[in-house]
Amino acid sequence: MLALACLxxxxxxVPPAGETVxxxxxxxxxxxxxxxxxxxxxxxxxxxxxxxxxxxxDNDLLxxxxxxxxxGVQVEIAGQQAGTFTLQYQDAALEFGADAVxxxxxxxxxxxxxxxxxxxxxxxxxxDTLDGVQAVSLHYETIDVQPEIxxxxxxAPDTMAPLCAELYCAGEKRxxxxxxxxxxx
Numbered sequence: 001m002l003a004l005a006c007l008x009x010x011x012x013x014v015p016p017a018g019e020t021v022x023x024x025x026x027x028x029x030x031x032x033x034x035x036x037x038x039x040x041x042x043x044x045x046x047x048x049x050x051x052x053x054x055x056x057x058d059n060d061l062l063x064x065x066x067x068x069x070x071x072g073v074q075v076e077i078a079g080q081q082a083g084t085f086t087l088q089y090q091d092a093a094l095e096f097g098a099d100a101v102x103x104x105x106x107x108x109x110x111x112x113x114x115x116x117x118x119x120x121x122x123x124x125x126x127x128d129t130l131d132g133v134q135a136v137s138l139h140y141e142t143i144d145v146q147p148e149i150x151x152x153x154x155x156a157p158d159t160m161a162p163l164c165a166e167l168y169c170a171g172e173k174r175x176x177x178x179x180x181x182x183x184x185x
Contacts, residue, residue: 018122021138024160025117030055033162034065034181037106040174052110060111077111103149104167104174113153113165113177116140130154130163 033052039045049066060077064070103112117138124139135154142149153165161182167175 018120018125018138021117021136021155021160022119022121025114026119028054028056028118028184031182031184033110033179033183035110036178036180037109038176038178039106046106048106050106050110054110054114060114062107062110075107077108101147101149101169104169106175109165109167109175109177113151113162113167116151117153117162128154133163135163 031054033054035050035052037048037050039048047067048064051063051065053061053063055061062075062077064073064075103109120140122138123141124137126137126139128135128137133156136157137152137154140151140153147170150168150171151165154163155161156163159182162177162179164179165175165177166173167177
């Protein structure tokens with residue numbers, strides 16, 4: 001309780017510890033997000049906009065809102081890990097295999113980031129300014145898995161809402177997530 005009081009008042013000069021962030025997201029029952037995703041895989045750079053519904057007790061749902069050509073495509077994400085998901089469009093469903101690096105595709109990046117926020121221990125915690133807003137930065141690494149995956153997420157310390165995240169594979173930035181809206185429910 002003291003940690004939460006410090007986050008909302010006097011502690012704005014002190015970044016929250018990883019356990020405070022983890023505790024918040026562990027207890028978050030559900031949330032709705034609007035996220036812009038910029039992906040860069042070398043040969044192609046793409047931009048997507050999605051609505052994401054996080055649900056701790058049930059499946060998550062990602063709905064593509066842009067580009068217009070694929071607007072309406074939905075991805076249902078089930079299970080404890082983000083690597084289990086199904087692509088749904090109208091009555092058709094497609095399950096994804098293990099071809100892509102889990103957590104580093106526009107489809108599963110948000111789910112994997114939420115998993116890290118709920119269960120992970122950041123390797124670094126700091127303060128930063130993002131577009132004039134004071135933010136807490138948390139850095140996560142999975143060096144025991146190949147390829148190495150690293151993520152940095154910036155969170156508003158007063159609301160714990162994610163603001164932005166950068167995801168790296170073997171040292172190269174692959175995705176940037178801009179959280180344009182985050183509402184817990």
